[in-house]
Amino acid sequence: xxxxxKNERFIDRVLAGMTVEEKVGQLVQADIASVTPEEAQRYxxxxxxxxxxxxxxxDIRTGPKAWLDLVDAFQKAALSAPADRHPPIPIIFGIDAxxxxxxxxxxxxxxHNVGLGATHDPALLQQIGRATAQEVSATGVDWxxxxxVAVARDVRWxxxxxxxxxxxxLVAQYSAAMVTGVQGRLGSADFLAPGHTLSSVKHFLGDGxxxxxxxxxxxxxxxxxxxxxxxxxYPPAIQAGAAIVMASYNGWQxxxxxxxxxxxxxxxxxxxxxxxxVVGDWNAQEEIPGCTxxxxxxxxxxxxxxxxxxxxxxxxxxxxxxxxxxxxxxxSRLDDAVRRILRVKALAGLFDxxxxxxxxxxxxxxxxxxxxxxxLARQAVRESLVLLKNQGGLLPLKPQARILVxxxxxxxxxxxxxxxxVDWQGAHNTNADLPGATSIWSGIKxxxxxxxxxxxxxxxxxxxxxxxxxxVVFGERPYAEFVGDRETVxxxxxxxxxxxxxxxxxxxxxxxxxxxxxxxxxxxxxxLNAADAFxxxxxxxxxxxxxxxxxxxxxxxxxxxxxxxxxxxxxxATGMPVRYPQSKQPTGVLFPRGYGLDYExxxxxxxxxxxAKVPPxxxxxxxxxxxxxxxxxxxxxxxxxxAEVRLTMIDQPSPDGDLDTRHDGSAIRAAWSGGKxxxxxxxxxxxxxxxxxxxxVGQGLQLSxxxxxxxxxxxxxxxACGAGCAGSVDLTKALSAKTAGWxxxxxxxxxxxxxxxxxxRIEDPVVLKTAGKLDLLIREARLAPASKAVCPGx
Numbered sequence: 001x002x003x004x005x006k007n008e009r010f011i012d013r014v015l016a017g018m019t020v021e022e023k024v025g026q027l028v029q030a031d032i033a034s035v036t037p038e039e040a041q042r043y044x045x046x047x048x049x050x051x052x053x054x055x056x057x058x059d060i061r062t063g064p065k066a067w068l069d070l071v072d073a074f075q076k077a078a079l080s081a082p083a084d085r086h087p088p089i090p091i092i093f094g095i096d097a098x099x100x101x102x103x104x105x106x107x108x109x110x111x112h113n114v115g116l117g118a119t120h121d122p123a124l125l126q127q128i129g130r131a132t133a134q135e136v137s138a139t140g141v142d143w144x145x146x147x148x149v150a151v152a153r154d155v156r157w158x159x160x161x162x163x164x165x166x167x168x169x170l171v172a173q174y175s176a177a178m179v180t181g182v183q184g185r186l187g188s189a190d191f192l193a194p195g196h197t198l199s200s201v202k203h204f205l206g207d208g209x210x211x212x213x214x215x216x217x218x219x220x221x222x223x224x225x226x227x228x229x230x231x232x233x234y235p236p237a238i239q240a241g242a243a244i245v246m247a248s249y250n251g252w253q254x255x256x257x258x259x260x261x262x263x264x265x266x267x268x269x270x271x272x273x274x275x276x277x278v279v280g281d282w283n284a285q286e287e288i289p290g291c292t293x294x295x296x297x298x299x300x301x302x303x304x305x306x307x308x309x310x311x312x313x314x315x316x317x318x319x320x321x322x323x324x325x326x327x328x329x330x331x332s333r334l335d336d337a338v339r340r341i342l343r344v345k346a347l348a349g350l351f352d353x354x355x356x357x358x359x360x361x362x363x364x365x366x367x368x369x370x371x372x373x374x375x376l377a378r379q380a381v382r383e384s385l386v387l388l389k390n391q392g393g394l395l396p397l398k399p400q401a402r403i404l405v406x407x408x409x410x411x412x413x414x415x416x417x418x419x420x421x422v423d424w425q426g427a428h429n430t431n432a433d434l435p436g437a438t439s440i441w442s443g444i445k446x447x448x449x450x451x452x453x454x455x456x457x458x459x460x461x462x463x464x465x466x467x468x469x470x471x472v473v474f475g476e477r478p479y480a481e482f483v484g485d486r487e488t489v490x491x492x493x494x495x496x497x498x499x500x501x502x503x504x505x506x507x508x509x510x511x512x513x514x515x516x517x518x519x520x521x522x523x524x525x526x527x528l529n530a531a532d533a534f535x536x537x538x539x540x541x542x543x544x545x546x547x548x549x550x551x552x553x554x555x556x557x558x559x560x561x562x563x564x565x566x567x568x569x570x571x572x573a574t575g576m577p578v579r580y581p582q583s584k585q586p587t588g589v590l591f592p593r594g595y596g597l598d599y600e601x602x603x604x605x606x607x608x609x610x611x612a613k614v615p616p617x618x619x620x621x622x623x624x625x626x627x628x629x630x631x632x633x634x635x636x637x638x639x640x641x642x643a644e645v646r647l648t649m650i651d652q653p654s655p656d657g658d659l660d661t662r663h664d665g666s667a668i669r670a671a672w673s674g675g676k677x678x679x680x681x682x683x684x685x686x687x688x689x690x691x692x693x694x695x696x697v698g699q700g701l702q703l704s705x706x707x708x709x710x711x712x713x714x715x716x717x718x719x720a721c722g723a724g725c726a727g728s729v730d731l732t733k734a735l736s737a738k739t740a741g742w743x744x745x746x747x748x749x750x751x752x753x754x755x756x757x758x759x760x761r762i763e764d765p766v767v768l769k770t771a772g773k774l775d776l777l778i779r780e781a782r783l784a785p786a787s788k789a790v791c792p793g794x
Contacts, residue, residue, distance in 0.1 A: 001186065001238060001239065001241060001273065001275065002241065002243060002275050002276055002343060002344070002347055003275055003343075004346075004347070007343060007346045007347060008343075010346060010351075011339055011342045011343060011346060013086065014086045014087065014089070014342055015338060015339060015342070016085075016086075017083075017085030017086035018085075018089075018338070020321070020324055020325070020334075021044060021321060022044040022089070023324075023334055023335070023338045024044075024317060024320050024321045024324060025043050025044025025045050025046060025317065026044065026045075026046035026089070026306075026337075026338045026341050026342070027300065027305065027306055027307060027320060027334075027337055027338070027341070028043070028045050028046060028047075028306070028307055028309055028313050028316055028317050028320070029045070029046065029047035029048065029049055029094070029279065029306050029307065029308045029309065029310075029313070030045055030047075030048055030309065030310060030313035031048075031049055031050070031051045031054055031310030031311060031313075032048060032049070032050050032051075032054045032055075032056075032070065032074075033051065033053075033054040033058070033310070033311070034310060034311040034313065035048065035313060037073045037074045037076070037077035038077060039314075040074055040077055040078065040091060041077040041078060041080070041081045043313075043314070043317050044081070044089070045078075045091060045313065045317075046089075046091065046092065046306060046341055047091055047092045047093070047143075047279075047306060048074050048091055048092075048093050048094070049093070049094040049095065049145075049308065049310065050067075050093075050094075050095045050096075050103065051282065051424075052096060052420070052423060052424025052425075052480070053424050055067075055103065056069065056070040060422055060423045061105055061422060061433055062104075062105060063104065063106055064104050064105070064106065064107075064138060064139050064368055065363075067104055067139040067140070067141070068138075068139045068140045068356055068357060068362060068363055069357075071093050071139060071140035071141055071356045072140055072355050072356035072357045074091055074093060075090065075091060075093070075140070075355040075356050076355040078090050078091040079354075079355060089342070089345070089351075090345055090350040090351060090353070092142045092143050092198070092345055092348070092350065093140070093141050093142050093143060094141070094142070094143035094144070094145055094200070095136065095141050095143070095144065095145065096145045096146075096420060097132055097135075097136050097141075097144045097145070097146060098112075098113075098145065098146045098147075098162065098420050099111065099112045099113070099417075099418075099420065099421075099539075099541060100128075100131075100132050100135065100377070100541065100542075101132060101135040101136045101139070101368075102420060102421045102422065103420075103422060103423075104135075104368075105422075105433070105435065106368060106369040106435050106436055107135055107368060107369050107542075108131065108132075108368075108370075108373040108374050108376075108377050108541075108542060108543075109377065109417050109421060109434070109437065109541035109542035109543075110128050110131075110132070110376075110377045110380055110541050110542075111377070111380050111381055111384050111538055111539060111540050111541050112161040112162065112418055112420075112519060112538065112539040112541070113147070113148060113161065113162050113163060113164045113174075114160065114161040114162075114163060114164070114519055114520060114538050114539065114568075114569070115380070115381075115384035115537075115538030115539060115565075116128065116164060116174070116380060116384060117164035117174065117568035117569070118383075118384045118386050118536075118538065118565040118566060118567060118568050118596075119380065119383040119384050119564070120170070120566055120568070121383060122173045122174055122176075122177035123177070124379070124380060124383065125174050125177040125178050125181065126177040126178065126180050126181035127181060127376055128178075128181060128376060128377075128380060129146075129147075129177070129178040129179070129181020129182040129199075130181040130182070130196075131181075131367075131372075131373045131376055132144065132146070132181075132182065133182045133183070133195065133196045133197045134195050134361075134367055134373075135367065135368050135369070135373065136197050137194065137196065137197050137359075137361060137362065138361060138362060138363065138364055138365055138367070139356075139362070140355075140356025140357065140359065140362045140363075141197065141356075142197055142198055142348060142350065143197055143198040143199075143200065143244070144182055144197045144198065144199050144200070145200050145202065145246065146178065146182065146200070146202075147164075147174070147175055147182075147199065147201060147202075147237075148162040148163065148202050148203065149164075149171050149174075149175040149201055149202070149232075149233025149234065149237065150162065150163045150171075150202075150203065150207045150208035150230070150233075151163065151165070151166060151167070151168050151171050151208045151209070151230055151232065151233070152166060152208040152213075152520070152569070153166055153208055153209050153580050154208075154209070154210070154212065154213035154577045155213065155489055155521060155522070155569065155572075155577055155578075156212065156213030156486050156487065156489060156577055156632065157208065157210065157213035157214070157215060157484075157485060158215050158479055158480065158481055158482055158483060158484025158485040158486070158632075158633065159207070159215060159480070159481050159484065160208075160213075160484075160519055160520040161418060161419070161519030161520060161538070161539055163208055165568035165569060165593070166569045166570060166580070166593065167568065167593055168228065168229045168232030168233070169232070170568055171232055171233045172232045172233055172235075172236045173236070174233075175201060175234070175236050175237040175240075176236035176239065176240040178199070179199050179201065179237045179240040179241065179242045180240050180241070182196065182197055182198075182199040183196050183197070183198060183199055183240075183241055183242075183243070184196045185241075186239075186240055186241030187241075191241060192243075192347060192348045192349060193349075194359065194360040194361050195360075195361050198243050198244055198344065198348055199242060199243070199244065200242075200244035200245060200246045200279060201233065201234060201237040201238075201242045201244070201245050201246070202245070202246035202248070202281075203246050203247065203248030203249065203250070203257075203281065204234065204245050204246065204247050204257065204263070204264070204268060204278070205226065205230055205231055205234075205248060205252065205257060205263055205268075206219035206221065206226055206230040206248065206250055206252050206257070207219075207230075207248045207249070207250045208230060209221050209225070209226075209229065209230050210250050212629065213485065213486075213577065214629075214632075215249070215482035215484075215485050216249035216250055216287070216481075216482065216635075217251070218250065218251040218252070218253070218254060219250055219251065219252045219253070220252075220253055221252075222582065224582070225582060226252060231267075234268070234272060234274075235272055238272055238273065238274050242274075242276065243276035243277075243344045243347060243348070244276050244277055244279055244344060245268060245274060245276065245277075245278050245279070246278075246279050246280070246281060247264065247278055247279070247280050247284065247304055248281065248284075249281055249284045249287065256284075256287050256288050258280055258281075258284045258285055258287065258288055258299045258302065258304060259288040259291075259298045259299055259302045260302055260303075261301065261302040261303060264278060264302050264303030264304065265302065265303035268303070269303060275343070276340060276343070276344050277305040277306055277337070277340035277341050277343070277344055278303055278304050278306070278340075279304070279305065279306040279307075279308060280299060280304045280307045280308045281308055282308050282310055283308065283309065283310065283311075283312060284299075284308070285298075285299040285304070285307055285309070286644070293309065293311075293312040293316070294309075294312050294315035294316055294319060295315070295316065295319040295320075295323075296316075297320070297328045297329050300320070300329050300333065300334075300337065301329060301333060305336075305337035305340050305341060306341060307320075369435075369436045374436070374542070374543055377541055377542060377543040377546075378543040378545055378546040378549070379546070380541075380543075380546070381537075381540040381541065381543050381544075381545075381547060381549075382546045382549050382550050382561050382564070383564045383565060384537075384538055384540070384565050385535055385536070385537055385538075385546075385547065385550050385564075385565045386535070386563070386565040386566060386567055386595075386596045387533070387534075387535055387536075387563040387565075387596060387597040387598065387601075388528065388534045388535070388536055388591060388595075388596075388597070389528055389531065389532075389533055389534040389597070389605050390532075390533045390597050390599075390601065390602070391532045391533065391604060391605060392532065392602070392604075393599070393602045394469070394511050394513065394532045394533045395513065395533050395551060395599065396550075396551060396552055396553045396599060397469055397513075397551055397552050397553065398453070398552070398553055398557070399447055399448050399450075399451035399452075399453050399552045399553060399554075399555055400448075400451050400452050400453040400555070401448070401453050401467075401468035401469060402453065402454050402455075402456075402465065402466075402467045402468045403444065403448050403453060403454070403455045403456075403467060403468065403469055403470075403471060404455075404456055404458060404461070404463050404467035404469070404470040404471070404505075404510070405441050405444055405445075405455060405458070405470075405471050405473070406457075406458050406459060406460070406461035406470055406471070406472045406473070406501060406505070407459060407461075407471075407472040407473040407474040407498060407501065407515075408473075408474060408497075408498075409440070409473045409474050409475055409517050410439065410440055410441040410457060410459065410471075410472075410473035411431070411439045411440075411441040411442070411457060411459075412431070412439065413429070413431045413434045413437045413438070413439045413542065413544065414426065414427075414428075414429030414430060414431070414433065414434065414478060415475070415477060415478060415517060416439065416440060416517055416539065416540050416541065416544060417429070417434065417437075417478070417539065417540075417541050417542060418476075418478050418479075418517075418519055418539035418541075419478045419479050419480035419484065419519070420480055421434075421478065422434075424480050425478060425479055425480045425483060425686075426478035426480065427477065427478045427479065429478075434542060436542070437541075437542035437543070437544070438542070438543060438544045438545050439544045440473050440515065440537075440540075440544040440547045440548070441455075441457050441473070441544070442544060442545070443544045443546070443547055443548035443549075444471060444547070444548045444551070444552075445457075446545065446548070447545070447548040447549070447551075447552050448548075448552070450555075451552075451554075451555040452555070460501070461501045461504060461505055466510070467510060468511070469510065469511040469512075469513060470505045470510050470511070470513070471513045471515060471551065472501055472502055472505070472513070472514050472515065472531070473515045473517065474498035474501075474514070474515075474516065474517070474527075475491075475498075475516050475517030475518045475537075476491075476518045476519055476522075479519075482633055482635060482685055483633045483684065483685065483686070483687045484519065485632035485633045486632045486633070487618050487631055487632050488523075488575045488576060488612070488614050488618055489520070489521075489522050489523050489572045489574075489575055489576065489577050490522065490523050490575040490614065491516075491518070491522040491524045493575070493612075493614075498527065499526050499527055502514060502527055502530035502531055506530050506532075511532050511533075512530070512531045512532050512533075513531065513532065513533040513534075513535065513551065514527055514528075514530075514531035514533065514534045514535065515535045515537050515547060515551075516534065516535065516536055516537060517537055517538070517540075518536070518538065518539070519538070519539055520569070521536070521567070521569045521570070521572060521591075522572070523572050523573075523574060523575045523612055525590075525608040525609060525610050525612075526610045528605070528608055529607055529608055529610065535547075535551075535563075536565075536567075549561045550562070550563055559599060562598045562599050563596060563597060563598045563599070564596075564598075565596055566594050566595065566596035567591055567592070567593050567594060567595045567596060568593060569593060570586050570589045570591070570592055571589065571590045571591035571592075571595070572588055572589070572590060573588050573589055573590035574588055574611075574612055574613040574614070575612030575613060575614040575618075576588065576612075576614060576615070576618070590608075622694070622699075622782055622783035622784075623780070623781070623782040623783075624682045624765050624766055624781045624782060625682060625766070625778065625780055625781040625782075626780050626782065628667060628668065628779075633684055633685075633687055634682050634683065634684055634765075635682070635683060635684070635685060636661070636668070636680070636681070636682055637679075637680075637681050637682075637683055638659045638661055638678070638679065638680055638681075639659075639678065639679045639681070640658045640659065640676065640677070640678045640679075644679075658672065658673050658674075658675065658676060659671070659672050659673070659678035659679070659680060660673070661680070664777060666779060667706075667777045667778055667779040668777070668778050669708070669775070669776070669777050669778075670768070670774075670775075670776050670778060671708075671709070671774070671775045671776075672770050672772065672773055672774040672775075673773065674712060674713070674771065674772050674773035674774075675771070677769060677770070677771040678769070678770070678771075679767060679768065679769045680767075680768045680769075681720070681764045681766060681767040681768065682764065682765055682766040682767075682781060683720075683763055683764040684763060684764075686763070687763070688721070688761045688762060688763050689762050689765065690759070690760050690761065690762075691719075691749055691759040691760075691762050691765070691783075692759040692760045694749055694759075694783055695748070695749035695750050695753060695759050698748070698785055698786055699749055699783045699784065699785060699786060700746040700747050700748045700749055700751075700783070700784060700785070700786030701717070701719070701746065701747050701749060701752070701765065701766065701781065701782075702744060702745070702746040702747075702780070702781070702782050702783065702784035703717070703744070703745050703746075703747075703766075703778065703780070703781055704742060704743070704744050704778070704779040704780035704781075705735075705742070705743060705744075705745070705776055705777060705779065706742045706743065706776070706777040706779070707735055707740075707743075707775070707776060707777075708775035708776065708777060709773060709774060709775030709776075710735065710736050710774075711732055711735050711736060711770060711772050711774040712773040712774070713732075713770055713771050713772020713773070714730060714732050714770065714771075714772070715730070715731045715735055715768065715769070715770040715772070715774060716728040716729065716730055716731060716767075716768070716769050716770070717729055717731045717747060717766070717767070717768055718752060718755070718757070718767040718769070719749075719752040719757045719759075719762050719764060719765055719766070719767060720757070720762070720763055720764035720767050721757055721758045721759075721761045721762050721763055721764075722761070722763055725756070725757065725758050725761075726755075726756060726757055726764075726767070727751070727752040727754065727755030727756040727757030728752070728755055728767065728769070729747055729751050729752070729755060729791055729792045730792055731745075731768075731792060733792065734792060735774070735776070742779065746784050746785075746786045746787070747786070747791070747792065748786040748790075748791065749783075749786070750791075751791035751792070754791065755791075765781070766781045
């Protein structure tokens with residue numbers, strides 16, 4: 001679809017004049033936090049990205065002009081590189097603009113995909129793609145890391161809000177629409193013209209179908225399901241002109257996607273006819289057996305054309321150059337990858353464009369967060385809202401009424417925008433960080449007061465004047481990948497504050513409207529029972545007024561905007577996710593896909609069961625590892641002195657083979673080969689947990705284990721809290737004494753604090769390390785009462 005004879009002849013000339021060093025450089029993508037424009041030029045790097053927490057000068061709250069200046073510096077450096085035998089080769093600059101250019105201060109932030117899917121309006125998605133590309137290209141950026149076309153089938157997955165639907169047919173429609181919006185219509189003069197950017201369709205393949213919804217985990221579906229469900233979004237996107245596909249972290253039937261030649265090369269590039277380039281994900285090459293983030297010829301040979309090596313690019317470049325020279329990577333494979341990258345750059349007109357600041361439209365920020373784009377986002381909010389309950393026809397409300405607005409999320413734009421907003425997790429944003437945006441409370445206040453009514457904000461729901469109705473806004477706090485993974489689909493099994501608030505207002509006989517913010521459908525039966533009306537508002541983004549547009553009538557009593565949103569996911573009937581048996585109807589469904597009320601729907605909802613029906617093993621509290629798997633959002637990592645890999649439910653050695661891990665029934669087996677230090681740890685990928693209070697009440701870290709092979713050297717068990725912050729105890733004697741049967745050992749948390757750990761910010765609650773031999777089965781790691789406040793070794 002992307003082959004143009006004129007471009008191909010041009011690429012032939014460029015390739016013929018390139019040195020092997022220049023070719024290898026094209027395969028490497030570095031992050032702005034780890035590379036300078038001068039280094040990018042010196043190493044002939046093909047691409048630069050701005051990762052989730054990276055920004056100009058390290059200031060994640062900076063505006064579009066600083067972004068333009070940064071991009072311009074990289075582009076000028078690439079274009080000024082000495083090139084006697086071919087024209088200068090431009091870089092391609094990429095950014096995660098997954099719901100608008102949300103990393104850049106003042107941008108329009110659209111609803112996340114889970115909400116857009118509920119609109120059932122591909123034309124609207126195309127408009128949103130176009131608007132996003134306009135704002136991104138105004139900062140000089142060439143490439144938008146979107147759309148995600150995962151078909152999320154287990155919404156415990158922390159990236160479910162990046163999925164449009166659990167229906168492959170819907171995802172197929174939306175993928176083509178978004179690609180066309182971002183890039184322009186293939187075959188027209190608008191295709192990749194100024195004001196558009198390249199898109200990348202992601203993540204190939206099967207990320208929405210991993211076991212237990214584990215991020216970066218293993219998809220164990222049949223080949224038929226992989227093809228018909230999880231791959232459904234790719235052929236339409238390719239037909240629409242998708243020029244870049246991003247490979248996925250996950251595996252399929254035990255084989256990691258970044259090393260899967262059959263799927264990347266034979267299926268994607270062969271059977272699907274994709275002739276753009278395949279880019280890897282953030283250091284995902286390190287999860288391939290035998291690889292590290294610094295070296296992975298297996299990924300390139302499998303079909304990854306450009307390696308995302310954000311902080312490992314320099315070593316990766318050197319190692320790849322050596323592998324090409326030694327024939328580990330063939331010249332023909334190298335040339336194929338480079339040709340694909342150059343093809344996309346030529347199609348995008350990058351060889352003909354000046355640096356960012358001189359490009360048409362770049363630096364024109366008049367549309368950036370402007371009224372037209374915000375109006376489009378507000379429309380998307382209105383059309384994404386799904387009305388699940390409207391007892392007695394409570395909605396729409398009269399705006400002349402006295403309205404109480406309650407709930408912690410009512411005046412929190414950061415919460416309504418969700419993850420991938422300003423930074424990766426989106427968890428630390430205040431309203432001031434999102435200028436031009438409007439909270440749900442502000443939208444309600446404006447709608448009510450303009451009609452002569454009154455609105456008051458009280459997060460805890462207390463009031464002095466009795467309201468005519470109360471709108472309670474609550475939901476999930478922001479999160480992004482793997483930090484958002486969870487064990488059940490219960491909204492909040494621990495924090496019942498929103499439910500208490502809803503029940504208190506209902507007991508006072510005040511009509512209650514629940515506005516629920518979430519990145520996925522969740523089990524909320526108690527909250528549904530406690531509310532008279534219930535609205536699934538998803539993650540609406542920056543334009544909170546869109547919620548008020550639908551909740552209220554016009555001042556003259558007419559209805560401007562009815563509820564149009566209809567579920568694009570099946571809504572769970574219990575605290576466990578909906579199941580999708582092959583060739584059968586989904587089970588465990590409360591509201592089916594396509595469900596949604598409008599103002600003419602007045603049927604009463606019966607009282608729902610408040611038994612979540614969650615198996616006991618999924619309710620393991622304060623547990624890090626249980627029944628053969630880590631509990632969300634924790635992950636297992638293994639490391640030797642030079643590199644580390646993250647385990648995702650498949651057997652895998654550390655990069656140098658010093659620590660072999662495999663699943664063994666309801667336990668995991670970790671076998672140290674000895675010779676140099678190797679670490680087995682449980683960590684949250686940046687997430688921290690506060691264990692200080694647990695320590696005060698005498699809690700300890702309990703390990704359930706069986707020693708298969710006794711240690712031949714010192715073994716430590718510790719907890720870590722970041723660079724230079726850790727504490728450990730000596731377990732050598734304890735493990736040496738327990739050589740038969742299962743055993744349990746509880747170390748008081750105070751021991752780790754005494755050894756130097758800051759318990760208020762633990763990143764790695766379990767760290768096992770030895771340089772000797774050790775063969776250990778681990779069945780459980782959790783918090784438990786420590787009966788003896790005695791630390792090993794004293």
